[in-house]
Amino acid sequence: MARLFSKLKAIDFFKKIPSDLTEATLTGAWISILAAVIMVFLFTAEMMSFLSTTTTTQLIVDRSPQNELLKLNFNISFPALSCEFATVDVSDTLGTKRMNLTKTVRKMPITTELERMSEKGSAVEDSSHKPGPKYDEEGRFDDEPDIDITVPLSHVNFEATLARYPIVVVNFFAPWCHWCQRLEPTWEAATKEVHDKYPEWDGRIRFAKVDCTQEMELCRTHFIQGFPSIRVFRKGHDDIVIGGMHEHESYMGDRTKEALVAFADSLVPSAGQPHRKHAALSAAPKTPGCNLAGFVMVKKVPGTLTVVARSEGHSFDHTWMNMTHLVHTFHVGTRPSPRKYQQLKRLHPAGEGEGDLFWWREKREKRGEHPQSTHEHYLQIVLTSIEPRRSRHSGNYDAYEYTAHSHTYQSDAIPSARFTYDLSPIQILVQETARPWYQFLTTSCAIIGGVFTVAGILDALLYQSFKVVKKLNLGKQG
Incomplete structure (x- = not known):
């Protein structure tokens, strides 16, 4: 054993010098x-360096999972676009087109000053797809003698006519409108039959019409934006009072003679009862504007979100369309919580510059000098992944920052508001790292x-x- 220890001493890295051979100075x-x-x-x-963390920012190829969807959140007000016809469409470069999205979009009527009609307000319900109204076959009334018993009302006699009868059904039309031309013979035939059934001495219901090309101000006063628009007026106004709330009425049913006559028959019992709601009537716009808020899920490819006036069975006069709007908020992805937002400002201060790159929090107005204008916003979107040191798995989150450029132009197409987005293939990775x-x-x-x-x-x-x-x-x- 002593011999083994003696051999171990030979490999000593730290051989000692006797103290009597050393000298202190x-x-x-x-x-x-x-x-x-x-x-x-x-x-x-x-x-201190070991206990602290460092933040690194690097550019990498987007590593998002395939087929991942992108959430576009928006809150936009259109003071001159009625909720009756406002629609949200989405299309992308892969050929996907989705029209009139309603499931995740809320419509709220607003005034020209962007205010709701009441403090409570009521969102407009809209189905995802409503088939267009049915019409009589073309030429059905060709064999009958020309019927033109209703002379278009004007601003001179409009109020007097409404005040004279308990119920007046008014067809606001434009002669150039294709759907109005198809409805014209049917409307005259239905008017004749209704007036024969309920003559002047009965006085409970009357059909009338207004030419909006001749009475533009009258039609705009009643927020007519699509043709033909059939409104029901009771006691001189087109709304009913239920529980203290005013609800305007608009006929959106089939446009055949039988449907219109049956509709008139169902209205007659409510003559003199302005507080009675009719099941076949839909809410008509009380205000000229509409606030659109919600979100849509889109593929992570370049695409366009479009707000435009559309309706099956209605035509629109492009010169009447004013797509002036106000962007209250617009952001991509899930909005971070206050805690994550503070992390974002601390780890990636470049994203909180003058442009407010992550969302439009300030109101930005887009107003055209000409009503027939399309407003387009181009958004270049970049994915930013935040990976803090602590809570590496639960604290990770993705934010989308972008730059936006806007312009306005005129075209022969119906005016719209377009938000064109383009996703960058490069991803920004912000990591908090500590030394091992x-x-x-x-x-x-x-x-x-x-x-x-x-x-x-x-x-x-x-x-x-x-x-x-x-x-x-x-x-x-x-």
Whole structure:
């Protein structure tokens, strides 16, 4: 055993020198104190560096999962676009087109000053797809003598006519409108039959019509934007009062003679009862504007979100369409919580510059000098992934920052508001990283060993220099 221990001593890296062979010097003491101070200072700095985190930002190829959908959130007000016809469409470069999205979109009537009619307000219900109204076969009334018993009302006699009869059904039309032309013979035939069934002495219901090309201000006063629009007026106004709330009425059913006559028959019992709601009538616009708020899920490819006036069975006069709008908010993806938003500002301050890159929080108005204008916003979107050090899995989240450019132009197509988005293939990765423990140990050893070695070299140089100086002095004295 003693022999084994003797052999182990041969591999000792740190062979000891007997203490009686060493010599302590005052210079070595000062160098040792200085070296100790340097060691403590560097070790403390290294410890602080190890305990702190660093933020790195790098550009990588977008690593999002395939077939992942993108959420577009919006809140936009159109002071001159009725909720009756406002629709949201989405299309992309893959050929996908979705028209009149309603499931995740809420419509709220607003005034030209962007205010709701009441404090409570009521969102407009809309189905995802409503088939267009049915018409009589073309030429059905060709064999009958020309029927033109209803002279279009004007602003001169409009109010007087409404006040004279308990119920007046008014067809607001435009002669150039294709659907109005198809409805014209049917409307005249239905008017004749209704007036024969309920003559003047009965006085409970009347059919009338208004030519909106001749009475533009009258039609605009009643928020007519699509042709033909059939409104029901009771006691001189087109709304009923239920529970203190006013509901306007618009006929959206089939446009055949039988349907119109049956509709008139069902209305007659409610004559003189302005508080009775009719099941076949839909809510007509109370205000000229509409607020659209909600979200749509889209594929992560370039596409366009379009707000436009559309309806099956209605025509629109492009010169009447004013797509002026106000963007209250528009953001991509899930909006971060306040805690994550603070992390975002701390880790990625470049995303919170003057442009407010993550969403439009300030109201931005887009107004055209000409009513027949299309407003387009082009958004260049970049995915930003935030990976904080703590809560690496639960704290990770994605934010989408973008730059937006807007312009207005006129075209022969129906005016609209278009939000064209283009996703960058490059992703911004913001990571909070900490140094591994083995790097801390390696650096600490390097600090202690390096300072000790350098101090030893300096001490040896000074010691040998002093010895040489002493020898030279002794030689001169001898």
